[in-house]
Amino acid sequence: MNMKTSEIKELTTKEIVERIDTEKENLVRLRLNHAVSPLDNPLKLKDTKKNIARLKTVLRQRELSENQN
Template sequence: MKQAEIIELSVEELQQKLAEVKKEYEDLKMAHSVTPLENPLQIRSTRRTVARLATELTKREQQ
């Protein structure tokens, strides 16, 4: 998910999307620990998406 897409989301949508992406990240980590993923870079990109969402959410809460 790109930063431009994240900025357009409302606070409720950010919270919902953050929960979804965190779940996806945990599933990827679990799947990779059992059997190596075909594309392990998915883990990194998902982790960075979680960080982008959390950062934007924190930024909006401080305003």
């Protein structure tokens, strides 16, 4: 599932942290499955990593804006 940045910004900080954990677990599972037998769509690995990066970016932006206040 590919998330847009606008969708991520609507989530609460707690939801973002939970989503990061879920996506990381999903990535590990995908990598293990891919090592055993090739995935039907290997781009899922790339999409999952990008989702994690988007989530972390929004989380970091929130941390920085809180520190400025």
